[in-house]
Amino acid sequence: MGSKALCLGLFCALLASQIYIPIPGNIEEHWKVMALEAAIKTCTFMGICLENIGIMKYEEFISIVIRLDYTQPVSDEYVTVTDTVFTDIPVHLYLPKRKLETPRRAVIYFHGGAYCFGSFKQTAFDMLNRWTANKLDAVVVGVDYRLAPQHRFPAQFEDGMAAVKFFLQNKILTDYGVDPTRICISGDSSGGTLAAALTQQVQNDLEIKHKIKVQALLYPHLQIFDSYLPSLRENEHGVVLTRDMAIKLVGLYLSEDETFPKALRKNQHMPLESGHLFQFVNWSTLLPKKYRKNHVYIEPILGTTSYSLPELMDIRLSPLLANDSQLQNLPSTYILTCQYDILRDDGLMYVSRLQNVGVQVAHEHIEDGFHAALSYMASPLYLHLGLRIRDMYISWLDKNL
Template sequence: MGYKILCFGIFCVLFAYYIYTPIPENIEERWKVRMIDAVVKTTSLVATLFEETGLMKYEDTFLTLSVHLSKPVSDENVTVIDTDFSDVPVRLYLPEKKSEILRPAIIYLHGGAFVLGSCKMQSYDDLNRWTANKLDAVVVGIDYRLAPQYPFPAALEDCVLVVKFLLQDKILEKYGIDPARICISGDSAGATLAAAATQLLQNHPEYKDKIKAQALIYPGLQFIDIAMPSHQDNEQGPIMSMEMGVKFLTLYLNGNSSLKKAMLRNEHMPEGSRHLFKFVNWSDFLPDKYKKNHIYTEPVLGKLKASYPALLDSRLSPLLASDSQLQSLPLTYILTCEHDIVRDDGFIYVARLRNVGVQVTHDHIEDGVHGAITLTTLPYNLQLALRIRDKYINWLEKNL
């Protein structure tokens, strides 16, 4: 009991400190965002302290404090079922009312920096239930494997397996799904996985053109240059800081503190990787408004002695796909947030997709912050979160 009281006391002291961290002036409901930001920053620091003292792993502290799973509760509108597709756990949302036509299907990949989260979390359960209701659509939430127990590319492999399973004729028929109205979507790390899965499937002869659309909500799309304007402008957040994002990515890559330190200095790329920089050169693709006074400098090569082949892999960084690979992609929706370390990834993807003729809708939220779509439910009920959700749903309604 004394140990718990001590931990609670430490948390309260740190929270009191972080609650005064400045946040951008244009953010709506500033006190709510400030509270959420303080909780996340406090949790991160407590997690770091616990890990360094050997009490608990960094990610386990987050899991203990933040992840609460919901039950598959059906109602008069939607039947909710926990099952598995190709041995991967999924949560299905099946509209109850009869339909004279086949329904669209949305495959949703949750966020959580590849380390946290679940499609069964209350926020994602509410989002997917809302989607099924609003669009009269079958929704599939995927509980893909998480790092560090299952590092890259385990999460992506699970997502691709589920999509391939769903695309079978007998499965489409079983759930009354229109094979011409299927969308892969996700937020944050889930959007990264959605983008990578869509690329793999669209460039596979057996599955080409079977995905009608992809919807990516504040996606992280490259990890070879992490000194873009958005990284620098939002180094401390709100909510997702550079330190935290790089820590989680290190876990996903099965890396150590040397990788984390090198990434924070933008010195993690190996010799021989300079040819990839053209795909993510923000000075070529960013609108002038977001370049501000930043000067482009290449990542430093060859400083990190350990080898991480995933850093060169487009399955980790979808922006590394060539133009010929991108031009086959389907109708695309991308939502970016101004106050977000991965903001510029989305802008670059929009530019590159448009350059090769892919039809793209881009919503940029000037007062947006990373992770907002998970804050639609109580106790948050953030108006920003509701706006993002509605933009996403409205695009799906018009395009599926």
């Protein structure tokens, strides 16, 4: 009995050491965020333990947990919600029930989930798209792209491109009553990556007739070139998403080669021939002084790896690597960043890049914000931060779309 109690005590102590993290003092609803953080850390710890003892992969366990939050496409008094496919890509479609007086606006939304998790069946994303359709009287398309590691890059981009091209056809826009001059592509986190990459592709593809009026990127992931950005150092053990977990998930997204995450952790993952891309991600010049603080810029070490991953230089993976001529054609852009987020500096650098080439950019920075808050505005947490981000995003769209 004593040995069992000792083992239980040691396990509890180990678990507590894994899930504890101090929460910044200016974050509102402190106890809710602490509970959220404890739940995430516990799931992460359990997933890694299950993987280490050979029961199931970490990502399989997290996927099971996330699926517990899946909902059915239930219509309400304001919006008709249906599951359908664009070509063979599953989408959640939200159509306002109000009488159509003039052609409607449209929003194509890509959910976050680190390329490995998530769906528009999740309660929070369903709520967001339902809210968007109702408040803007807009057609909303939520794209359920394929997920890693079963489907690695560029499968997610390809699914997104197929869905966008299908929707932008004259017949489809007419069928749904959409004004082809008032279409937005948006997304959060890894969905923000897809939104940014797809917008670049659409705007620069001469064969695509209808272009995007605005893009909205919510705490987006926009580059994989430099893993030592100030935000990655300051929030290494931060709320919701840590640097180690991000590296693990990016590894699942890109390659089964176990040396890749190790090289990424040391900032030694890029090939030698990528040197010309430094200028597009050099935070020592692209970050506002406020966010550089006392950090010393250390260039990534190139060409030390044995694997071959040419996709590391692909702008579909890292939209921040696009050159100025590709960025000049982009539409009016909304970018939201959060202070306590390892991806903060990705968004800040994209703001600078877009402004430098004359793109109209609206940037909102949340000083008490952290990553993925939109995912926690539903039961049981109802985080005010998530609701604030939703309202800021909807307000900008209403004025600009």
